[in-house]
Amino acid sequence: MAKEQKAEGTEETNGSDPTVGFAGKIEAKYHELKKHAEAYPYVWASYMVVYGGFGLWFAYRWRKLRKTEDRVRALQERLRQLAQAEESASKSSSTPSNEGKPPK
Template identity: 50%
Template sequence: MAGEEEREGETGWKEMVEGKLRGIKEHAETYPYVWGSYILVYGTLTTFLAIRWRKLRRTEERVRNLQVRLRKLVEAEELQTRSTATSSRPLPPNKSNGSS
């Protein structure tokens, strides 16, 4: 019994979708210029958004690469300044001699 109810629900849903598609097809055949304008407008908008999305992703990738390069340069500069600072640092005066 439960299986029959599920089948009826599925066929009802399937028939509803087929009816909607049939109605859309009839409307498209009746008013082709309206549907052509929909396709033109939404197709153009979709294309524009896709191009902008790709450009944004490329820009983000370039920024990430530049950040990595900058991070490496800063680390190298810090390492170089540390090594030169430790090697050229003068020895602290020895105050344990008792000379004042």
């Protein structure tokens, strides 16, 4: 009955209450954060700007890294193919032939 007489703005979020489940605790925390965001919108907007900027920067760097890795893989494959072609050319030229040797 005492809880019913409390004002609506002073809700109690007691973590030791066994009747409140996990979902209830999360919902209470959500409502607490929502009230704080409504009370201090400039603080939350600055959080969004700062952390959003960090997120965009990390996404940009991640994408640039992926592109660089793709370019390196393509160059490695091209180098591997050139090495194989050179190796096969050197094997074919090193086969014994009778050119320039006197016949026995």
